[in-house]
Amino acid sequence: MRRPCRTVLYLPAANARAVEKARGLDVDAVILDLEDAVTAELKPDARTAAVAAAVAGGFRGRLGVRVNGADTPWGAEDLAAVAAAPFAVVVAPKVSGPADLTRFAEGLAPGQALWAMIETPAALLALPQIAGGGGPLEALMLGTNDLALALGTGPSPDREPFKPWLATLVAAARAHGLLAIDGVFNRIDDPDGLGAEAVRAGSMASTERA
DSSP states (O other): OOOOOOOEEEEETTOHHHHHHHTTSOOSEEEEESSTTSOGGGHHHHHHHHHHHHHHOOOSSEEEEEOOOTTSTTHHHHHHHHHTTTOSEEEESOOOSHHHHHHHHHTSOTTOEEEEEEOSHHHHHTHHHHHTTOTTEEEEEEOHHHHHHHHTOOOOTTOGGGHHHHHHHHHHHHHTTOEEEOOOOOOTTOHHHHHHHHHHHHHHOOSOOO
16 A cells, blocks of 8 residues: 655755754655755755755655756766665656656665656656656656746646646556656645645545555
8 A cells, every 4th residue: 555645845955944844744745855946056055955854854754855857967966865865755857758767766775766757748748658667666746837837838727728637647647556746836825725726636536546
């Protein structure tokens, strides 16, 4: 039986105050971000902080980290540091095909799970192949922010442009026994909006099966 993954909290690894607060929150997973939430000059410090947070532990849910892409100046060092630290989950950004998935998977330590972020048009078209990647792949996650830019849809409160792709991602995940994880909700000051989006997502498919 897979562990439930209904609530995933993303936060910048460089924000020490947010990381400390996250330790007491009742969420299924905490993902420390080294990618989009961290500026270039802070990425080495964020990597060090993420590893220190993992070693210190104390999180109520599973602890993961989103590394930078393999084609960036920080990707290789991120993977090397993460593989040597007690992270349960590694989130791979901008996975556009099976080859990207393989590069990330080869850098993980035994027992670390891989979540593939689907946030490019190429990834949408390659979903069946990505989902069938096997190995440490545990979940597919739709990166709605980057997809909105790449597809030119712009912001959409009801997420109407994403519904076909959300359904396709769920189908690909289910076909291969993976978790299907929704995209992030950006407005942390809007609990009503979060609730409404969760209801809409739940109407399409549960993110977890027993």
